[in-house]
Amino acid sequence: MKNLRELWGARFVHYMTEFQKYMKYVVTGHLALVLVFAIGAGGYTYSEWLKEVSPDFPAALLAAIIIGAALTFSAPITLLKPADSVYFLPMETKLQLYFKQSLRWSIFSQLPLPFILYIVALPLLSATETGTKAEFLWLAFFIVALKWIYVETEFYFRHAKSGDWVWGDRAIRFIFASLFIYFWLSPYPYLIILFAVLIGIYSTYWRKQKQSMPFPYEHFITLEQNRMMRFYRFANYFTDVPHLKGSVSRRGWLGFLLPPTRLEGADAGKYLVKRTLIRTDDIFWLWVRLTAITMLGAIFIPFPLVVYIFTGALSFASAIQLIYALRAGEEFRMDMLFPINKRSKAIRSTVRQVQWLQALFVLITALFTFGFGGTPFLLGIIILAVSEITLQATKEK
Structure with missing residues (x-):
């Protein structure tokens, strides 16, 4: 030089070559379709709200x-x-x-x-x-x-x-x-x-x-x-990125989700899977982001049919990505020290529990938009049903 x-x-x-190499997997027709629906619904809601906004706002x-x-x-x-x-x-x-x-x-x-x-x-x-x-x-x-x-x-x-x-x-x-x-x-x-x-x-x-x-x-x-x-x-959500390095955080404020348990048999497997989900940054923030996006959809999408489809798609994405993320990894795990053969069952149990949490959060959020009616509860049922179907379809034999 x-x-x-x-x-x-x-x-x-x-840098631009590296950026474009991964962005071609991110910017696809599927993402464009989702963005069109999201921007259209958000723009419609925003324009309707502007018609009623107070001059003192x-x-x-x-x-x-x-x-x-x-x-x-x-x-x-x-x-x-x-x-x-x-x-x-x-x-x-x-x-x-x-x-x-x-x-x-x-x-x-x-x-x-x-x-x-x-x-x-x-x-x-x-x-x-x-x-x-x-x-x-x-x-x-x-x-x-x-x-x-x-x-x-x-x-x-x-x-x-x-x-x-x-x-x-x-x-x-x-x-x-x-x-x-x-x-x-x-x-x-x-x-x-x-x-x-x-x-x-x-x-x-x-x-x-x-x-x-x-x-x-x-x-x-x-x-x-x-x-x-x-x-x-971000790119790893759409394609495999060899440069990606995982990171972990203790998150002591979520310690109440890991109460003392007997580290024997299935209990040990469930404890270690929950610990993995809470402390692995990629897995934990993946679920948080998808849950937050689902909640925003329940707030800003005024059409019940559209919000049903939107919620079902994201609940499927949450469940299947959590399942494969918890199964993945060739690195050493603590459960390898014990004769535990029920890790797959522990993963399904953990994913089922966090999806119940997602359904509860979305239900509470939807109450502010749709009021006490059938729509909020139906959204919760959709999340639970789609998650359970995903769990059964991906069950290891």
């Missing part, structure tokens, strides 16, 4: 909080590798050229989310007569400027503090961005000058602080590795 600009270009090409505050949160999360994308902590040392004084390209890509790749939220908020702002067209156009410009400044500020902060107190930095920037947007949409738009000055001073302060600190290679390398692992975990 002649210079660091070419190095960034080579790494970016490799705090639209400016809500838009400021949502867009401000999207602007605040501005972690830089550096594409650094573990070996860089050694090979980049002689070029540390010239790294600015590399990170200039890095920050540009970080800004460009992170702009769509706040812009999508901004576009979604526009009908609400118009319905409540919050702001004018000129103010909306200027707000789009401010979103670009704030994202640019925030990506650079988070990079400066991480450089100066080696990643410590990142959430404190984000809390401060969230307050600044939210108040900036809120006052721009309020009757007192001139107050944004105060927050613009504060944002500029804050960014300049951390820019000066990082100049006297050595570059924290380990922090930025770990940040990049974690970012790629999140992408690989």
